[in-house]
Amino acid sequence: MTTDARYLQPGRADMIFNRVVARMTRLGVSLWGSRVLYVRGRTTGEWKTNPVNLLTVEGERYLVAPRGVTQWVRNIRVAGGGELHVGRRSEPFTVTELADEDKPAVLRAYLKRWAWEVGRFFEGIDAGSSEEDLLRTAPGFPVFRVTTARS
Numbered sequence: 001m002t003t004d005a006r007y008l009q010p011g012r013a014d015m016i017f018n019r020v021v022a023r024m025t026r027l028g029v030s031l032w033g034s035r036v037l038y039v040r041g042r043t044t045g046e047w048k049t050n051p052v053n054l055l056t057v058e059g060e061r062y063l064v065a066p067r068g069v070t071q072w073v074r075n076i077r078v079a080g081g082g083e084l085h086v087g088r089r090s091e092p093f094t095v096t097e098l099a100d101e102d103k104p105a106v107l108r109a110y111l112k113r114w115a116w117e118v119g120r121f122f123e124g125i126d127a128g129s130s131e132e133d134l135l136r137t138a139p140g141f142p143v144f145r146v147t148t149a150r151s
Contacts (some may be wrong), residue, residue, distance in 0.1 A: 107137075
């Protein structure tokens with residue numbers, strides 16, 4: 001876990017893309033593993049939503065924050081979990097944040113799957129980057145292991 005405050009604000013195109021993905025996912029169409037994350041706000045306690053990519057690596061499921069310490073990251077750190085939605089299906093879960101030294105394999109898998117969507121946020125790192133480069137950049141990318149009743 002890190003206290004690094006790296007954050008990349010979404011541009012207009014990102015916000016439009018996120019709205020489209022969230023809408024499709026709410027309708028029950030998961031695009032490459034997309035889910036709508038529901039997490040309680042850390043100050044209001046109200047449900048906040050955000051489209052996310054749920055990644056599976058060696059049987060474990062993960063959420064990666066490619067833009068750094070976003071609001072959903074801050075909220076999930078306080079809440080300890082939330083719900084993942086696809087259409088009408090809702091899956092409650094808890095999270096464990098990975099230590100930086102445990103992130104490289106997950107970051108590599110995430111980039112292999114979604115570099116076309118999020119690669120620009122990784123500033124020169126890609127799925128073929130060395131272990132050392134992935135370790136060096138790991139503090140800027142929060143990663144959470146997702147645990148559910150069926151995990």
